[in-house]
Amino acid sequence: MWEAIMKMPEPDQEVLAKRDYLVRRLKEIVRNPEGVIDRETDLRAFECDGLSAYRQLPMIAVLPETKEEVAEILKFCAREKVNVVPRGAGTGLSGGALPLADGVLLGLGKFNRILEVDYENRCAVCQPGVTNLAITDAVKADGFYYAPDPSSQIACTIGGNIAENSGGVHCLKYGLTTNNVLGVEMVTMEGEIVRLGGKHLDAEGYDLLGILTGSEGLLGVITEVTVRLLRSPEHISAQLIGFPTSEQAGDCVGRIIAEGIIPAGMEMMDRPAIHAAEEFCHAGYPLDVEALLIVELDGPEVEITYLNDRIGEIAKACGATVIRQSRTEEERMTFWAGRKAAFPAVGRISPDYMCMDGTIPRSQLPHVLARMNELSEHYGLRVANVFHAGDGNLHPLILFDANVPGELERCEQFGADILKLCVEVGGVLTGEHGVGIEKRDLMGEMFSEEDLKQQQRLKCAFDPEGRLNPGKVFPVLHRCAELGRMHVHHGQLPFPDIPRF
Amino acid sequence: MWEAIMKMPEPDQEVLAKRDYLVRRLKEIVRNPEGVIDRETDLRAFECDGLSAYRQLPMIAVLPETKEEVAEILKFCAREKVNVVPRGAGTGLSGGALPLADGVLLGLGKFNRILEVDYENRCAVCQPGVTNLAITDAVKADGFYYAPDPSSQIACTIGGNIAENSGGVHCLKYGLTTNNVLGVEMVTMEGEIVRLGGKHLDAEGYDLLGILTGSEGLLGVITEVTVRLLRSPEHISAQLIGFPTSEQAGDCVGRIIAEGIIPAGMEMMDRPAIHAAEEFCHAGYPLDVEALLIVELDGPEVEITYLNDRIGEIAKACGATVIRQSRTEEERMTFWAGRKAAFPAVGRISPDYMCMDGTIPRSQLPHVLARMNELSEHYGLRVANVFHAGDGNLHPLILFDANVPGELERCEQFGADILKLCVEVGGVLTGEHGVGIEKRDLMGEMFSEEDLKQQQRLKCAFDPEGRLNPGKVFPVLHRCAELGRMHVHHGQLPFPDIPRF
Structure with a gap:
């Protein structure tokens, strides 16, 4: 044992x-x-x-x-x-x-209580092990909700959401976790209990709360969280918009945003994803299009009706061949059912798949989708795209069979190429999944040695001995004393050897 | 000399x-x-x-x-x-x-060029000495603008806005500077040129861009800035709402937000401010009310018409005695003219005034306004209130005469008491003006010695010798080597002696 x-x-x-x-x-x-x-x-x-x-x-x-x-x-x-x-x-x-x-x-599984709901200040105070969805569940009868909604929201915890700066379908309009967290209580590796932020707007001093959000467990352990609550929208409506090409869909995304419309969510799926999702859960998606947008609006009904019409006009001008608006809440949920089941649906059409996560400037969408097709041919591996188009946050799913010798390695190479492409066009290696160990060794594609050292100097300000979650995020972990600027020593800590299965 | x-x-x-x-x-x-x-x-x-x-x-x-x-x-x-x-x-x-x-x-005055306007990615790349308003001026003909709008926007620079995390009337809906900056190029004290963020959503690693925003010139010198551009709203409308008491106005602010309405701006003025502003620029403000709200909405016209009605209903339910909606753009500008001239207007009714800046949880508004009146009587000094009510960001103007011996000192004492009150009710010492030297010695009211040391450890990660803007923000500046957690040494750097005029 x-x-x-x-x-x-x-x-x-x-x-x-x-x-x-x-x-x-x-x-x-x-x-x-x-x-x-x-x-x-x-x-x-x-x-x-x-x-x-x-x-x-x-x-x-x-x-x-x-x-x-x-x-x-x-x-x-x-x-x-x-x-x-x-x-x-x-x-x-x-x-x-x-x-x-x-x-x-x-x-942190035993930290599972919601401590306070404060509608006057529109916030809730929770322990970190409370699940994302439990917060919304606790306040929805009163007409409130917590905005960030990662796909795993039934299971993932609010503490983990802060560690990864999680997003979700609605972060186009409502922001990532970092935009929805007001305060945190955390414990440093030395056992100090520190409070950052609170029920008020902004705070003086450095934005330690901002630094903690997305720090992937390397700075401290969160023991309490204050999140912003939003009023449930009065009305929600979704549109399905189908296009003959992915480029047209990408163009439509850009034009909607440029028009000044910020949808609650704007998701895109390509042909392989549409077909897989439709077979899996019969969402009624059109099968004769190359790309599908789901555009959701929320707000007063008059506003939605007006903006839906405008989005319809923009879509037509971009060459949309299918425009379908949800008429009932049930129909809206059906539109989303396909999108939400897209990952398991793709899992049914391929023995294995790998989900990538990268972000690009929105304007690069058509170029990157075209390059990804070329890479797909080069590696002989299919790719299905399901992603947060409005944010430029891609989630290519690379299909492979781990039982075919060499396919996993080809898939990993393909994935790395996609992420390098993201960086090349002015984007970044992750959108909402974090770096962890998965992208640790790609950090050098994005950051110079000096950039990475600057990040680690900040890590040292919280955890000088490097005891919290070592081996994650940084490809090379320097001893704090070695991070001095004048005489940089390229030393390396004995690095935990992470076995692979 | x-x-x-x-x-x-x-x-x-x-x-x-x-x-x-x-x-x-x-x-x-x-x-x-x-x-x-x-x-x-x-x-x-x-x-x-x-x-x-x-x-x-x-x-x-x-x-x-x-x-x-x-x-x-x-x-x-x-x-x-x-x-x-x-x-x-x-x-x-x-x-x-x-x-x-x-x-x-x-x-940074010579860094005054706008380098690129990129509508596809909805951003502009500027040198740090470009004024806040110049950015909007450069893009408004194309229907875009830069959202944060400090009162000094004609003169203040975008680099300074980042250093102070500046706000403005519209940050209730559109966020502070930190929510509108996408990227920065900065130079560290050692002369390294570092790029943080860019034209994409979020970035992996610690949120160094977030830390830099609001760092008050202590971490690095900004040499380039990428800001988010927003589409100019289709329609804008403002309402003047007058109340018999400040408590009712504060209550109305909370109820509007709780209803799920996020106005573009929601400002409050009390009787002294209303009278001073009205005498100064004849905005047509009602003079028989104790508190006045200016509530601005922007968006599609149908939405505004609908929400204006709802705000009217809420205001009536809270006891409003005056509700007036702008019918023309000219009238809207007149409503704002009084608010924008409020500081100089107060300057006319008193030889001197001191403008405070603190933030409280919105629900504490009625309590804090009442306590401030008690303090005003205690110190024998009048106070006029003009503030970002929606954000809970107070700007009390304390009226005094520097030529009356002792009044300046009384005024400073009064100001410090107001800020301590903000902290006491769960708020903070500043909203959008920064700490600088003004509130440096009050930081201990808000932060423990350990909290301040943690902030300074972060400062040391950027500027280990403490050469950038020393004497600001921190009441006691520790040598980096003294910030070790195990053997804390309460040393103090020779502190620059700042003469007072």
């Missing part, structure tokens, strides 16, 4: 003794000793996140129940020089919550 | 020689040697910013023209251990651009 955990044929007696010591001490710290997990079968639950190609058992998992316990655990691990990986629901797609063989996995 | 600059009776020969050396070398760095200013009469232009109670001549002012010159200047100053204060137009209200007697003032 121990072999499996440490990936070493001969477990070192000294290491075993240290592990037993850590387990014993952690059981003294957490109120409920069942919150310390060290049996292999129990640890299996934490061995991967949504990027399931990578698996690793943690040395120990611990599930605290209070911020004081979190602080004690971190202080203890800092003293014992043990690395820590924080984890929400483990739905992340870039391996950010992947455990370390010699580290403690800190699960 | 030299005495006046250094505030020392006997200028040290060594200091003089060093200054001459610096001037000579800086003239070699900047292309145009007239860009190095060392004559007292010429330096006067830089002696203060909008917080004119504090004045200080810089040792030398330098006006570079290219990013390479900026990099060379900073590298040179770092080597020579000379502090640097960056400056835009000097319209800031918290003394952030106040020069240092022994420092170089780095003016």
